[in-house]
Amino acid sequence: MRQNGFALMxxxxxxxxxxxxxxxxxxxxxxxxxxxxxxxxxxxxGSAEAGPAGAGVKKPGPAAQAGRGxxxxxxxxxxxxxxxxxxxxxxxAASFAAGxxxxxxAEGRTGREFAAVAxxxxxxxxxxxxxxxxxxxxxxxxxxxxxxxxxLRILQDDAIFKNMLLGxxxxxxWLKSGRRDTxxxxxxxxxxxxxxxxxEEEARDRAKxxxxxDLFARHLLFYLERCLDLARDSANPDIYIQRIRTAAPWGFxxxxxxxxxxxxxxxxxxxxxxxxGVLWQRGLDAMHDPKAEVDxxxxxxxxxxSRTRQRKARAEIYRQMADFVSTLDEPARRSQTxxxxxxxxxxxxxxxxxxxxxxxxxxxxxxxAYASGKFEEALRQAQDATRFEWDGMETACFxxxxxxxxxxxxxxxxxxxxxxxxxxxxRATGPALQPFAQNYVNILRQFGQDAMAARVLxxxxxxxxx
Amino acid sequence: MxxxxxxxxxxxxxxxxxxxxAASALPGPIAAAASSSGxxxxxxxxxxxxxxxxxxxxxxxxxxxxxxxxxxxxxxxALLRSAGRYNDILRDALPLLVSPGDAATLRAALAxxxxxxxxxxxxxxxxxxxxxxxxxxxxxxxLAAEAHLHLALFETHGLEFDRARQEIARALALSDRLQDPDxxxxxxxxxxxxxxxxxxxxxxxxxxxxxxxxxxxxWSRARVVPFEVIGFETAxxxxxxxxxxxxxxxxxxxxxxxxxxxxxxxxxxxRGKRQxxxxxxxxxxxxxxxxxxxxxRTFLVPELSEVDPVVIDRARFSLTLLPKPGAYxxxxxxxxxxxxxxxxxxxGVYRVKVDPGTYPxxxxxxxxxxxxxxxxxxxxxxxxxxxxxxxxxxxxxxASLTQxxxxx
Numbered sequence: 001m002r003q004n005g006f007a008l009m010x011x012x013x014x015x016x017x018x019x020x021x022x023x024x025x026x027x028x029x030x031x032x033x034x035x036x037x038x039x040x041x042x043x044x045x046g047s048a049e050a051g052p053a054g055a056g057v058k059k060p061g062p063a064a065q066a067g068r069g070x071x072x073x074x075x076x077x078x079x080x081x082x083x084x085x086x087x088x089x090x091x092x093a094a095s096f097a098a099g100x101x102x103x104x105x106a107e108g109r110t111g112r113e114f115a116a117v118a119x120x121x122x123x124x125x126x127x128x129x130x131x132x133x134x135x136x137x138x139x140x141x142x143x144x145x146x147x148x149x150x151x152l153r154i155l156q157d158d159a160i161f162k163n164m165l166l167g168x169x170x171x172x173x174w175l176k177s178g179r180r181d182t183x184x185x186x187x188x189x190x191x192x193x194x195x196x197x198x199x200e201e202e203a204r205d206r207a208k209x210x211x212x213x214d215l216f217a218r219h220l221l222f223y224l225e226r227c228l229d230l231a232r233d234s235a236n237p238d239i240y241i242q243r244i245r246t247a248a249p250w251g252f253x254x255x256x257x258x259x260x261x262x263x264x265x266x267x268x269x270x271x272x273x274x275x276x277g278v279l280w281q282r283g284l285d286a287m288h289d290p291k292a293e294v295d296x297x298x299x300x301x302x303x304x305x306s307r308t309r310q311r312k313a314r315a316e317i318y319r320q321m322a323d324f325v326s327t328l329d330e331p332a333r334r335s336q337t338x339x340x341x342x343x344x345x346x347x348x349x350x351x352x353x354x355x356x357x358x359x360x361x362x363x364x365x366x367x368x369a370y371a372s373g374k375f376e377e378a379l380r381q382a383q384d385a386t387r388f389e390w391d392g393m394e395t396a397c398f399x400x401x402x403x404x405x406x407x408x409x410x411x412x413x414x415x416x417x418x419x420x421x422x423x424x425x426x427r428a429t430g431p432a433l434q435p436f437a438q439n440y441v442n443i444l445r446q447f448g449q450d451a452m453a454a455r456v457l458x459x460x461x462x463x464x465x466x
Numbered sequence: 467m468x469x470x471x472x473x474x475x476x477x478x479x480x481x482x483x484x485x486x487x488a489a490s491a492l493p494g495p496i497a498a499a500a501s502s503s504g505x506x507x508x509x510x511x512x513x514x515x516x517x518x519x520x521x522x523x524x525x526x527x528x529x530x531x532x533x534x535x536x537x538x539x540x541x542x543x544a545l546l547r548s549a550g551r552y553n554d555i556l557r558d559a560l561p562l563l564v565s566p567g568d569a570a571t572l573r574a575a576l577a578x579x580x581x582x583x584x585x586x587x588x589x590x591x592x593x594x595x596x597x598x599x600x601x602x603x604x605x606x607x608x609l610a611a612e613a614h615l616h617l618a619l620f621e622t623h624g625l626e627f628d629r630a631r632q633e634i635a636r637a638l639a640l641s642d643r644l645q646d647p648d649x650x651x652x653x654x655x656x657x658x659x660x661x662x663x664x665x666x667x668x669x670x671x672x673x674x675x676x677x678x679x680x681x682x683x684x685w686s687r688a689r690v691v692p693f694e695v696i697g698f699e700t701a702x703x704x705x706x707x708x709x710x711x712x713x714x715x716x717x718x719x720x721x722x723x724x725x726x727x728x729x730x731x732x733x734x735x736x737r738g739k740r741q742x743x744x745x746x747x748x749x750x751x752x753x754x755x756x757x758x759x760x761x762x763r764t765f766l767v768p769e770l771s772e773v774d775p776v777v778i779d780r781a782r783f784s785l786t787l788l789p790k791p792g793a794y795x796x797x798x799x800x801x802x803x804x805x806x807x808x809x810x811x812x813x814g815v816y817r818v819k820v821d822p823g824t825y826p827x828x829x830x831x832x833x834x835x836x837x838x839x840x841x842x843x844x845x846x847x848x849x850x851x852x853x854x855x856x857x858x859x860x861x862x863x864x865a866s867l868t869q870x871x872x873x874x
Contacts (some may be wrong), residue, residue, distance in 0.1 A: 182574070185643040186574055189578075190577075194585075197548070197552075200551070201544070201547065201548065204547070235566070236570040236571040236574040238562065238568075238571045239562060239571050239575055239578075242558055242559050242561060242562055243558075244657070245559040245657075246555075249664075261662070268659070268660055270799075292805070327585050386586070415475075459854050
């Protein structure tokens with residue numbers, strides 16, 4: 001049964017994989033691989049005649065003929081641009097298209113043919129620039145975004161793809177601005193949203209497990225992930241909360257139900273603090289990525305924690321960090337686990353899970369210190385672990401008793417040894433109880449309490465206590 | 467010429483590089499983990515730079531669904547659905563107007579609202595071309611009118627009052643249905659929900675006249691305050707600070723109005739303007755200059771009465787009254803604040819409070835301007851020119867004892 005989102009996230013541990021960033025990237029790619037729409041701009045009437053999404057009216061295209069009043073060499077440039085574009089030779093396509101557009105502008109030409117080639121120009125340059133990444137923000141806007149926009153004003157065929165491309169171009173422009181250009185951010189979102197709405201029209205009335213709806217769901221996931229990314233550095237992250245709450249339910253009960261819920265629930269994280277929520281989710285996703293650097297994952301979580309507003313949310317992030325580090329089973333990470341768990345405990349001491357995690361971390365440190373003969377250190381860690389109640393606290397009493405015994409602290413050793421034994425007796429039986437009983441007997445003997453030791457030996461004869 | 471075929475994947479695959487996440491970097495084990503717990507996710511794309519292939523068929527544990535033939539498209543219904551989705555963008559953003567928001571969020575919501583309404587208008591304009599049924603066309607007009615009403619609300623919260631008025635006018639022009647006294651539209655939206663729960667939105671609905679009246683109430687929250695700045699260099703006004711006392715609730719409509727007014731005043735002064743009309747909500751304000759700038763003014767923006775210009779002038783003058791003021795006044799109020807010390811009077815527009823029986827000829831308004839010249843006097847308003855740093859004696863005719871007794 002699906003639990004609520006917070007619980008869902010809480011249940012995430014290093015050993016329980018969840019829908020991750022890897023999944024959405026794959027989704028992202030798959031959306032792109034939608035079957036191509038063969039109806040080309042040259043075949044479709046312009047915006048004034050275009051109907052609602054996907055209802056474009058087709059007319060026979062001008063084929064190889066020159067357009068109205070178009071000279072033969074201009075028509076040739078256009079055809080060369082289209083041919084290069086169709087074979088995905090974007091460098092050639094951009095070159096031919098640029099030549100066409102330049103001449104058409106000089107001649108004052110506009111219209112569908114012009115718009116079709118302007119789109120090729122923008123898209124081809126987009127692909128080239130994506131490979132090279134050399135353009136400044138201003139160049140990017142002038143050379144890539146504006147031709148696509150100019151084309152879309154006239155030709156709105158294949159609107160899903162074109163709007164998605166425009167959204168991607170604006171997104172790239174936003175990145176180039178150092179994630180600060182709010183206009184590019186708004187347009188990146190809007191164009192993508194528009195393509196989503198058009199795709200939804202295609203998936204309308206389809207079963208949620210139909211290929212059409214699946215395609216829509218994947219496109220929608222891409223949109224939501226883009227929203228998260230935009231929100232992360234946006235000056236207005238709250239608006240994405242509404243956008244996600246509206247769109248995410250469209251993906252419920254699809255094949256990606258869990259991921260949709262996860263993103264939807266993020267909008268409630270830390271009282272609706274989406275920027276912290278996004279970083280939190282990125283940390284959870286990276287946690288499952290075997291190639292991710294542990295310190296990078298922790299840094300992401302750390303950023304999320306620093307952006308939280310509520311104590312409880314911050315404690316939860318530290319708890320998750322501690323939980324993550326505790327699974328690494330590296331000696332150097334043990335003290336880090338305790339440090340993170342301590343931060344969580346200080347923020348939310350009422351949380352039983354956090355208390356257990358913190359106590360366990362201290363127990364491990366105490367245990368390790370004792371094993372290496374550092375009894376003072378073992379005693380200190382164990383004392384910390386007995387200052388609060390937690391599930392498994394008998395182990396801390398056990399640690400404290402034997403470290404105190406090594407230090408000759410009779411009262412502490414005897415008191416804690418008995419306490420550990422009594423607590424363990426309530427919770428455990430058989431072999432699980434044996435170390436506690438044995439430890440108590442050892443301490444009793446160490447401090448000359450043989451009669452008492454004999455009584456415990458008698459009581460627990462079946463456990464193999466010697 | 468062959469038709470343009472949209473290359474299916476390259477553009478998007480290269481989008482991965484824009485994101486800085488190469489497809490080749492996709493973690494395999496994660497894919498395996500993800501696929502083990504449900505339907506298999508789509509396969510990763512090939513790295514950018516290669517020709518991307520069509521997606522391979524995804525094995526499914528259940529038989530593949532039988533392809534369903536697409537139902538015939540009803541252009542009217544399709545247009546209405548499209549317009550409805552754009553209108554929903556506006557409706558879904560309404561909760562942003564309730565929660566304490568910031569100006570940036572409201573601006574972003576407004577920008578999307580304008581785009582959505584532009585799309586609806588475009589669809590509405592194209593309706594005739596598709597020869598859709600009259601009732602569908604009318605429904606589209608009604609929906610467009612509703613969207614314009616929503617947009618008016620966003621324009622108002624974005625403090626674009628003129629545009630809000632235009633949106634209302636446009637809505638009323640688009641649909642006669644708005645004349646229906648029973649028709650109601652959304653004014654407020656409150657959301658309830660939580661992790662793992664469905665979202666519940668409750669709307670406060672108003673009739674159209676109520677909606678208009680409520681909007682007008684918001685528009686009139688800000689009063690236009692004329693500012694006049696004299697004797698300060700532009701550089702000295704760079705760090706001017708205007709704040710309401712006490713401050714409005716953060717994110718409230720008042721707070722937005724104050725922030726916008728303060729920004730507009732700062733902007734005008736930094737551009738070297740010496741006179742500006744700034745909309746501000748009623749309340750007490752404190753205007754301060756930056757460090758080493760002798761500017762510290764408190765003024766009141768009245769809720770109902772006429773708003774006097776706020777004159778910011780470093781120069782002062784001394785005022786002497788003849789006869790000396792007594793228990794029946796006169797008292798002088800500069801922008802709502804009483805002038806306690808007549809020996810260091812600021813220039814500006816003073817409201818004079820007197821016992822009319824004692825000073826029957828006293829003006830209601832005294833405007834003190836720096837400079838020289840004969841006074842300009844009407845029955846209610848006197849303009850007096852006083853050179854900076856000098857003193858001025860203001861004679862006020864006092865009624866005789868008989869007149870005062872008779873008056874009472």
